[in-house]
Amino acid sequence: QVQLQESGPGLVKPSGTLSLTCVVSGGSMSISKWWGWVRQSPGKGLEWIGEISHDGITNYNPSFKSRVTMSLDKSNNQFSLRLTSVTAADTALYYCAKESHSSVDYWGQGTLVTVSS
Amino acid sequence: QSALTQPASMSGSPGQSITISCTGTSSDVGSNNLVSWYQQYPGKAPKLMIYDLSERPSGVSNRFSGSKSGNTASLTISGLQAEDEADYYCCSCAGSPPSYVFGTGTKVTVL
Numbered sequence: 001q002v003q004l005q006e007s008g009p010g011l012v013k014p015s016g017t018l019s020l021t022c023v024v025s026g027g028s029m030s031i032s033k034w035w036g037w038v039r040q041s042p043g044k045g046l047e048w049i050g051e052i053s054h055d056g057i058t059n060y061n062p063s064f065k066s067r068v069t070m071s072l073d074k075s076n077n078q079f080s081l082r083l084t085s086v087t088a089a090d091t092a093l094y095y096c097a098k099e100s101h102s103s104v105d106y107w108g109q110g111t112l113v114t115v116s117s
Numbered sequence: 118q119s120a121l122t123q124p125a126s127m128s129g130s131p132g133q134s135i136t137i138s139c140t141g142t143s144s145d146v147g148s149n150n151l152v153s154w155y156q157q158y159p160g161k162a163p164k165l166m167i168y169d170l171s172e173r174p175s176g177v178s179n180r181f182s183g184s185k186s187g188n189t190a191s192l193t194i195s196g197l198q199a200e201d202e203a204d205y206y207c208c209s210c211a212g213s214p215p216s217y218v219f220g221t222g223t224k225v226t227v228l
Contacts, residue, residue: 048219062216067133101172
């Protein structure tokens with residue numbers, strides 16, 4: 001059973017950089033071609049941020065394209081999200097995800113990131 | 118990239134069927150069958166209920182089914198049960214390189 005666990009600072013200052021890591025357990029990252037990030041603002045809906053393939057190809061939501069970078073570290077079974085120039089609008093619960101058949105079949109529990117000074 | 122449109126809320130009595138719509142455009146829902154549906158309870162991560170428009174993951178009840186007509190996808194819940202009370206989100210692949218867009222979400226209440 002694949003499990004995903006997000007980690008990273010829960011508080012980021014405005015104009016700063018949000019950095020999160022997702023550790024994959026219960027299987028190698030090679031079990032899936034794509035790994036992604038989805039966020040959910042408080043009381044709001046889901047928003048796809050982007051995805052990274054097991055060989056490092058990335059696809060990003062055009063809404064984030066200039067601010068987002070994803071990377072992976074297969075040797076440590078983890079992948080990461082970096083979002084620059086954050087504002088209060090980036091305050092959200094961030095989920096890491098395993099993708100399959102163009103959908104998310106496994107989700108992390110989510111980590112709340114608040115953007116505030 | 119605009120969110121797909123879903124009704125904000127729907128309700129039904131136990132045993133009834135409800136159908137949640139998810140309206141997009143010819144660039145997303147209307148362009149492929151890469152539509153998925155998720156169920157989310159308060160404070161929990163979403164759960165995949167339908168992928169590839171109408172396929173159910175192992176363990177998901179066959180009371181859940183998906184379909185599409187034109188630019189609108191639908192999730193039907195048959196034989197509504199109390200445990201079906203949750204938020205539901207659709208999602209569609211859009212464009213190339215692929216990007217994904219979620220729906221606005223529908224809160225389902227079992228009366």
